[in-house]
Amino acid sequence: xxxxxxxxxxxxxxxLFLCPRTGQxxxxxxxxxxxxxxxxxxxxxxxxxxxxxxxxxxxxxxxERHIYRAADLSCPFAKS
Numbered sequence: 431x432x433x434x435x436x437x438x439x440x441x442x443x444x445x446l447f448l449c450p451r452t453g454q455x456x457x458x459x460x461x462x463x464x465x466x467x468x469x470x471x472x473x474x475x476x477x478x479x480x481x482x483x484x485x486x487x488x489x490x491x492x493x494e495r496h497i498y499r500a501a502d503l504s505c506p507f508a509k510s
Contacts, residue, residue, distance in 0.1 A: 445483065446504045449491035460487035463500070 444457040467480040479500040489496055 447485070447489075447496070447498065449489050450496060451489075451492040451494065454491045456490050458485065458487065458490075460485060462486055 442459055444459045445461060446455060446457050448455050462484050463481050464484050465482045469477050470480045471477055481500040483498045483500050483503060485495045485497075488494065
């Protein structure tokens with residue numbers, strides 16, 4: 431029971447995704463982080479998360495389940 435609650439808490443944040451088939455953007459909290467290799471720095475010192483983000487529910491735009499590189503998604507903590 432506690433593990434299920436913990437998993438629900440981990441995915442409560444919504445991320446902004448772009449459907450690769452339709453080009454439409456959408457938000458979803460239905461995702462998992464996989465192949466998490468941690469934070470890496472590029473040659474300029476910028477940090478990115480080296481991981482994959484997998485939709486756990488079908489894309490609302492096309493119905494497929496997409497896989498994204500974490501570095502290709504907008505940071506939910508970035509100031510706009």
